[in-house]
Amino acid sequence: MLSEDLWSIGELAERAGATVKTVRYYSDRGLLPEAGRSSGGHRRYGPEALERLRLIRSLRTLDLPVPDVERVLDQEHALTDVIAGQLRELGSQLTALRWREAALRLLQDCPPEERAERLRLVGAVTSPPSTDAVARFWRLVLPVRLPARLVSSIIDAAVPALPADPAPDQVLAFARLHALTSGARPDLCRPGSARPEEGPRPAVLYDGLAEAYALAATDLTADRSPGTGDALDCFVAAHAASHGTRDTAAFRHRLSTVLTQAADPVMSRYWHLVAALDPTAGPTMGAAHDWLLAALAAEVQPGV
Template sequence: MSHSPGPASPDGRWSIGELAEHANVTVKTVRYYSDSGLLPEAGRSSGGHRRYGAEALERLRLIRSLRTLDLPVTEVERVLDREDALEDVIAGQLRQLGSQLAALRWREAALQLLHDCTPEERADRLRLIGAVSSPPSTDAMARFWRLVLPPRLPARLVSAIIEAAVPQPPDDPSPTQVLAFARLHALTEAARPDLCRPGPTRPYEGLHPALLYDGLAEAYALASAELAAGRPPRPGQALDCFVAAHAAAHESKDSPSFRRRLTPTLLQAVDPLMARYWNLAATVTPQETTMGSSHTWLLAALTGHPEPRDNIEAPTGS
């Protein structure tokens, strides 16, 4: 049951002790908020003691409520100075708390990973995990792709490829995902991009790499839908789009002869480093298809069905 504050002193103001008593806080707390500038004084007594008006009680209660949410003093001051600042402050604190929780969940999974491994594995895993920031950053992977991709590729395509190729660390990772992410980070940090052939995005010696990458993006999206539906590699729009992208880059057209030339070229382009990259990426985000898995599906479709659809009978049961 709440009680109304008692009468103020004869001058209509409270001493610091009286305000503390009405607010059910210590004198030290009132002094701290006063010294911080959050609780202005209404004046001083003839003896130089702090005096507060009745409005200070509600302000002090508001300050206490905001502080129970662990809002820093600077943020409390924003709310007190601007009535419309509370929503922004709350949103900012939620973002910050989300980041802190993600970092804690990452640390928990990393510690569990170290706890569950053998003594022989521990030193290597500790080295891998120690190289990853907390919360984990994808900067090394993004930098790797910027070096691998053609230098004159339009910025919009570079951004789109990086967004699709770089797996984001899970919000609530398992130890297996932490290990895969750490290995992926180490792989891209140590790799020499000048020696890499990045599999599904290899810049073939065509005259129009932008056409190739634009077409591949569409083909991978179509193949991703096929994978999500559990369909095996087969002729169709995804494969046609895939071949058309390569044909456009070479100023050619889809034809039986072009497919016969393209198939061994793509098979030879399979690179162990990139295969490992896509395997690790798939472990980090197992619920998502990757560019690598889409490329593998399309290459299998091309290998198993080398003729354009105009040259073969339409498949049944599709």
């Protein structure tokens, strides 16, 4: 290449519409290929450097960090991965902004006497929000002897998905759920069943409860009143099998009494907030449990 085809840093900057400082920065990082040096030791650049500089500036216009730009320049197929990562990050940022906007509207529209409490609740939630505290609550609540597969499936079903574009009342519901699960005493809570009725084989109980709740959810969706049927039989059978006993009329009476007396206000509040957070999600496990408990009570105490 003839020397007249080579440019100084200033000439390259002028051709690219950039500042000398910018060109020197990228050159110092090794992102711009040098075509040679002048007799005085000054850098000289050719058309390849101009093309590379234009590509760098295009990538930076998309707000790609310089390390990601370096990856794209060094690896032929890195651009796809970098774009995917940026889209994920942007999605997280947009979700955080939508939650922040809904939280501000929640505070703007609430009665002045409620503002301090709501500000405290909302201020305790990270941005973007996370359900880690809720999942941690369930890991503490569930019996320690449960297999990992059951713990995972229960948490998946019990921890609500967060809306990407929440309404103010959904922000409030989640803030209250976060506060509830962060401050509750797990030793006093048991999902779906009373602690004394877990029996010596909790895995058997929770496996059976999952099936019973699924059957009850179908009845709830169909707007059926609590009553006898497959869902109730499965529910009682799960408790009986956990204790290694038979499903008898006497057992059903005792189970109804124990579960009714052990009704937990924390778990009741939990499921109420989950339903408020996503009203379109269908019946919760808590709603299914309440339906089954009502069905059991109607069977053992007719007319009550």
